Amino acid sequence: MRTEAAKGRILVTLPAPAQDGVSLRLLYSTALKTGLGSAPLGLDRGRIGNTQLLAFRRIGGKIAVQFENPRFRASAGDAAQQSAVASDFGISTVWLTDIAETLPDGRLVIDIAPFLALDTLGIAASLNQESDVLGVGPATAIAGQGFRLDDKLSLADPATVRLFPDNLEVDAIQTFVSDKPGAEIENIVPEPRKVTLTVHHSFVRLPEPGFVPRPFDPRLGGFATQAVDFSAPLGAPVVSDLANRFRLEKLDPTAPRSRVKKPIIFYLDRNTPEPIRSALLEGIGWWSDAFDQAGFIDAFRVEMLPEGADPLDARYNMVNWVDRATRGWAYGQQIVDPRTGEIVKGMVVLGSLRARQDIQIFQALVGAAELNSGGPNDPVKVALDRLAQLGAHEVGHTLGFAHNFAASTQDRASVMDYPPPRIGLADGKPDLSDAYAKGIGIWDVATVRWLYADTDERETAEAAARYRFVQDDNARAADTSQVWGGLWDDGVDPTAELNRLMAVRAAALSRFGLDALSPGEPVANLRRRFVPLWLLHRYQLVAAAKAIGGVEFAYAVKGDGREAAAPVAPAQQRAALEAALATLRPEALRVSPALVPLLSAAQNGNTDRQYETEIFATAGGPVFDPLVAADAAAQLTAQTLLAPRRLARLVVQSQGDASALGVGEMLDRLTATVLASTGDDLGRRIAYRTLATMAQVARRPDATPEVAAAIDQKLTDVGAALAKRKASGAERAWALSLSRRLLDPAQRDQLAASLPRMVTVPPGDPIGEDDWMDLSSLLAPVE
Template identity: 40%
Template sequence: MRLLLLFSVCLLPLVLPAQSDEKKATPSIADKTEKMEQQEGFFTYYWSDEEGKVYLEIDRWDEDFLYVNSLAAGLGSNDIGLDRNQLGDTRVVFFRRVGPKVMLQQRNLDYRAVSDNPAEAESVEEAFAQSVLEGFKVVAKTDDRALIDITDLLLSDAHGVAARLKRGKEGTYKVDANRSAVYPENTKNFPKNTEFEATITFTGEPTGRNVRSVTPNSESFTLRMHHSFVELPDDDYEPRAYDPRSGYYARGYADYATPIDQPLTKRFITRHRLQKKDPSAAMSEPVEPITYYLDRGAPEPVRTALLEGARWWNQAYEAAGYTNAFRVAVLPEDADPLDVRYNVINWVHRSTRGWSYGSSVTDPRTGEIIKGHVLLGSLRVRQDFLIAQGMIEAYGEDGTTPDPRLEELAIARLRQLSAHEVGHTLGLAHNFAASTNDRASVMDYPAPYVTLTDGGEMDFSEAYATGIGEWDKRTIMYGYTDFADGTDEAQALQEILTENEEMGLRYISDSDARPQGSSQPQGHLWDNGSDPVAEMDRLLNLRSVALENFSEKNIPVGMPLSELESVLVPVYLMHRYQVEAVAKMIGGYEYDYGVRIAGEKPAYPPTDPDRQRAAREALLRTVAPETLVIPKRLASLIPPPAMGYDRNRELFNTQNGGGLDPMAMAQSAADNSLAFLLHPERLARVVEQRAMYGSVLPSLKEYLDEVQGAISRAIRDNFRSDYRSEIAEMVERRLVHHLIGLAANKEISEAVSAEALSQAVRYRQPNESLTGMTAHELYLSQLVSSFLANPDNYEPTEVPDLPDGSPIGQ
């Protein structure tokens, strides 16, 4: 019985394993895609609704194209910076096939050899790494065509969301494939571009507050990512040479085929392609105009303001010899704002106010702008409305209808903002010196120029300039003039730049305007006028009037009185950015972006000594008690936040545990001014200028003596006023903390540290006199003594930060 059973088992038929997938013949593309939806275009692709997958057909190997990734639906947090319709990276890539694999490879265009010798070009290409962005398996093929599944690429974190959240300490997130899918509605094909989109769900553990503030569930949120495959432009575009005086952004690469007597790096500007139909004509229609489209989501009156502001640029193109070269319309209903064929002005919502941006898709090979792309934050207009709201009785006697001047100012700013950000997408950089040239450029950051009438009333009529500026016309001439045949283009461009100088047009951009310790006295953000000191005095006077007139009528009836503090903040800090403008005159140098010109001897001297002294005195006025106090009635007018209205970062940080804190307000404002007065790089230049230019300029000791003297006099002059006396002593305490901080800083000029220490030691008193000191004097003496006894343990007292600043609009 047992033997029979064994024999029976042995007689069972032998079942062989099925043939593996690897050994199956690769199907044809037609067979594989028989039941799929085909979309022909730049790259033919197929949509498998059954699988939820996208298959891409490749018939061009080693042929370059652009790969652009974008964020179609954003997170809504300005602090994180993942906005709707935000552009990501632009790369020149190509598909390469190796047996059953297909590689998506990015070229390294930062290092090249522009040479007729192929071996020379190849040697540079092999010397620097390229990047394989993604690998695919061939799933079907017909002749030299191959089909790949690109779904994994579309569902990847191509925009770098998880990395950004990790850097921002918002949490550790990853893509959840089970909750991510292709977004067929925005996956489309066109002759010169193929567009894909996907909904991507991120899961993880939040560790910051920003993700929580804008998501329904911070452990799982969904965005949409967009991928564009774009045909590269033809070779008819001619790059234009970059000059640091031109006002443009520069693109460049290292050309290893360059003769050794020439610069290795080749630089050219970024700009749109624009050609005249008749280059010999003084004025001509373009072959094809530059057209921008406005987001359909922008409401009125915002829509009209954005259209008007963007259209200002046609004035600049007319100055460059074009008729109707720049046009702006509303985006057609069937158009996708991320479609590379459209230059778009996007109206973007966030939970808090923030920056607006002008970016572009640019051909890295030449600098040609293919797509201009503007993101305008929708809450900026409310901030400008708020600035105006604090300057006048915004809601008057009836308390319900706002003064029309508030909206007029806010809308005027929107026009300027639209023009500014579009300017970036035309290739233009910031010009932060334009305010010194009677507002010669929309590429500056303008402060609202509000004035007082002879009767002491606020006048908003000149708050923002209207129309394109003279500098903007000149920059467009440099970048876009289509010179007639036979013109020496290099010479013609130099003539434009020479004329700019003869016209007195100044140009200073970000690197020389933004740093707190910058030495360029003409490059400022959020300022007006050619004389920073005069503008400071004007602003302080305007601020004084606004504070004196501030009342419950600055908010509408029915709003909690605690909300008056939100309106008060920009009024109290009206001079905030002018502090920085004035400070740049101290230790300043009068320089520009000049180049060597035969026969000319450049000279960039220090800022005039008298102007430097005037700047120091102006800054000291900002820490004087009469500037830092607020009318006492305001303290009793504004209660702590009402139920349902919390304190936020737009308000002053407090130390009194309640609502409005006049002392903390004064401390924050004073410390801001002292930080500019005593910036270590600025003080190093004071030392440097005295050493190099002699006694016409003050020594650092003399400079600090003047600062200390003015602050000490304020204590003596205000001893009869408890409020002002307390503020004067607070300012002196902050001064000593700054001096000790300079003395303890091992990374700054030793000359600055030494003099700061010498100045701080003055506040130390002998032990036998301690009993006769005031609390203020005792505090300073012990502060300095403790530092001298153990410098490494010194920790400055925390000062309440100022409320959020830029982009406040002022």
């Protein structure tokens, strides 16, 4: 190949075409060399696109760049059958170009620079998105409108071309324009109507034959490449999954322990500062223990990226350290051969502000005096422990391992869970000495053995039976049914841990104040530090509530003895309900009057977007409103308990078991709890939020007829009781007003739609929360 910088041309020489016109097949992947800096939009430095099987095909006097479709195949068929299957399913022609030169031996020369300027990564869709493009977090409406590639402001850069024996690497500048860029982009880009990013293109030689695909096993999870094989025998499935994994071969395949032909090496971004660098090297290095225990000696290493190396070069598995305007998700990605599931490159993106948010939380718990003390409660030290775990977690994804959100219920069995800090109490004070686990987990060792070693069915079945495993679909949403599927939760018993954590929260709140600030720090920062402490229980609450209407099930196969799903025992469900109801009681939601003046300190200076998203709405200016804080916490509990799918499961379970917790009993306990303490504004706000949420749920299109009827009747009963309540003053006015709204159908509908009165709950997850109670969900079917 050669470049012509003055003309902007990048000329590549292709082999002479075969009979079918195909000159060359490669793996093709794109990645961002420069990022946008927006956590919600996910356009981070190091983000990669889909891996494509790219073919250069001669058609007449032109060359077509086509993305082929290897998912549909006839692997055991002859050439004619394979060709027939390929002809039955669509491919994508993404670019056509003239042949610049035909060499005497039939080789063809083309200029690929115009192709490199195309938006093959899908940046325009990300800039215009209305939900989480990465699929790792909740949906968020955040984007601009009408962004499109401007080809006059986009071009490939010939100076960036790097050709190696097995891969070609080259960059292109791409500019996207819009007259409505949106607030997120306006907050970051100097001319928000023109967003310029540098896109890296990798063309990689197809892996050599010899890789042995491994069938995906649902019992142990992971990531998979789907194969639709029409040569499968009749009676055998046509659709199957191939587990994604690196090629890892022992020098002595027959030995229980052996060195390997080529170790898996991950490289850490040289931009990673100390002491973060050391923490990540330690945590990522834990995987070497898992491979060693699986019989692979020195099979995994983590090192600093060699000086001068390009982190986007397809030869390097990378852990990138990136900065964003606000905190956001970390993620692990794979470049995978779509024919076999072989991982060619792993790419991790870690956001720098996550650690700083963790420090905010730890500082609220133990005080600013512990900062950089080096002790067990040093927020910086604990944040570094968290980063070590995070590095191991995200690299685990690139190795082929999925989340296991049940690991926290089996004594931290996996780094592939989402871990909260384990907060103890020592002499009545929060203690962080055991905040995060060190080292790889027993589940991780089992999955390495399954994915990379030659395990037999007996060993796989034993591992699946020994350890709990819950993946994203059955865990991420707050209303999923799997009792063990919680995020950011801890403990062998989620209900007991919620009760314990509420005691930790109370102790921490009783000590919270100016000690959470460093000398000279603005007092206004207390408002931001207060929120994660106030909502410390938010994820353990969700984890405990999954017992209510919950089911214990496995990703079973016939014959393993775990085929049947079992409802959670009624006593366990009632215990979880009582623990959740305790989070609604006024004593749990009363902000100390002594804190209100401190939380009302004024802020001065330029607006900090991260700060603004992290605090509760005020009562005007800086004035803290304790009822808003109580409302936010009550809203989380009410929405969790009243999730329509949870209530539907209660109906189903009570049909088969008279002793089961039913919807009626749950609504009775819920309303009795919130109506027992309406003598002050706090109790009335909690009751209002709960009853309003009930009205909203009854009108949701995904509420079953049985659930809607039960809630409607309960609200009618409550309305009648409030009309007869003997009270005076503010309580009497509140009871009569709410009674009228509950008993009149039109006013109840207005109550259900009174979303402006719902408070905004600051984000807990790295990007934010999906508001499942938004107005559109009340008016249109929920997908």
